[in-house]
Amino acid sequence: MRSGQPGAAPGGIVNALTVDVEHYFQVSAMAPYIARSAWDTIECRVENNVERLLARFAANEAHATFFTLGWIAERYPAMIRRIVAAGHELASHGYGHQRATDLSRAEFEDDITRAKSILEDVGGVAVRGYRAPSFSIDKRNLWAFDSLRDAGYAYSSSVYPVHHDHYGMPDAPRFPYHPRGGSVLEIPVSTLRVGGRNLPIGGGGYFRLLPYAVSRRAIERLHRSERRPAVFYLHPWEIDPGQRRIEGIGAKSRFRHYVNLSRTEPRLQRLLDDFRWDTIRAVFDLALGHERLAA
Numbered sequence: 322m323r324s325g326q327p328g329a330a331p332g333g334i335v336n337a338l339t340v341d342v343e344h345y346f347q348v349s350a351m352a353p354y355i356a357r358s359a360w361d362t363i364e365c366r367v368e369n370n371v372e373r374l375l376a377r378f379a380a381n382e383a384h385a386t387f388f389t390l391g392w393i394a395e396r397y398p399a400m401i402r403r404i405v406a407a408g409h410e411l412a413s414h415g416y417g418h419q420r421a422t423d424l425s426r427a428e429f430e431d432d433i434t435r436a437k438s439i440l441e442d443v444g445g446v447a448v449r450g451y452r453a454p455s456f457s458i459d460k461r462n463l464w465a466f467d468s469l470r471d472a473g474y475a476y477s478s479s480v481y482p483v484h485h486d487h488y489g490m491p492d493a494p495r496f497p498y499h500p501r502g503g504s505v506l507e508i509p510v511s512t513l514r515v516g517g518r519n520l521p522i523g524g525g526g527y528f529r530l531l532p533y534a535v536s537r538r539a540i541e542r543l544h545r546s547e548r549r550p551a552v553f554y555l556h557p558w559e560i561d562p563g564q565r566r567i568e569g570i571g572a573k574s575r576f577r578h579y580v581n582l583s584r585t586e587p588r589l590q591r592l593l594d595d596f597r598w599d600t601i602r603a604v605f606d607l608a609l610g611h612e613r614l615a616a
């Protein structure tokens with residue numbers, strides 16, 4: 322049986338923990354039901370949820386990369402400064418949570434530039450990382466990597482190499498690489514190769530749906546068989562079972578969004594206890610700072 326904190330043993334692989342900072346009603350599945358013009362009228366729960374995440378991370382001496390919307394940073398600057406002051410990495414999730422695949426190239430460039438500038442002003446730190454809303458970079462818009470480079474980003478975590486009805490590029494590399502041979506490093510959320518397919522093991526609905534032991538074993542296997550750190554993501558709203566239920570969304574989206582919300586926080590705690598976690602910049606510093614990885 323397990324000895325308590327096996328992942329935290331000396332020499333254990335340090336994994337990358339990431340948080341996509343947005344309101345629960347800003348996720349893509351809610352977009353048709355909540356007008357953007359109404360965003361400012363809905364009760365804010367993100368500050369309290371982020372506060373709880375910061376407390377748990379601090380208790381475990383874990384650090385994370387917070388991919389944050391520019392829209393959020395404009396409205397909750399004190400929260401952004403708390404994230405930075407606690408030693409976490411501030412990164413960009415774009416401005417207003419529009420899928421990159423829904424934007425023209427000019428619109429995408431405006432979005433990522435505006436978000437970076439707001440985050441840097443509010444946080445007082447350089448922002449080098451970007452994650453597209455809903456992992457919306459795929460084979461249709463690979464030019465996005467050129468735009469990210471031109472906007473001053475050093476890395477992205479936006480291409481999910483899985484099959485999914487809303488996103489994904491199942492034949493994309495599973496580990497960090499330089500798309501189109503450019504300077505931006507793409508750092509995919511973790512998958513496990515099983516039966517010729519990539520299974521998502523890096524968070525989201527699967528983490529809430531399946532028993533915790535499935536996630537733990539998957540990360541252990543990534544460490545043991547491939548000697549790679551996990552890249553894991555979650556959202557502040559995933560630890561908030563008290564969030565308002567949005568009327569009208571379809572059954573599949575409803576299930577994905579609301580399944581096991583009450584179980585996420587205790588599961589997250591186990592993840593923090595069982596493994597070591599740090600920011601993307603710390604975990605992949607070598608690749609970002611000193612050498613380009615082969616694609």
Ligand SMILES: [Zn+2]
Binds near residue numbers: 341343348418454455
């Ligand atoms: Zn998002």
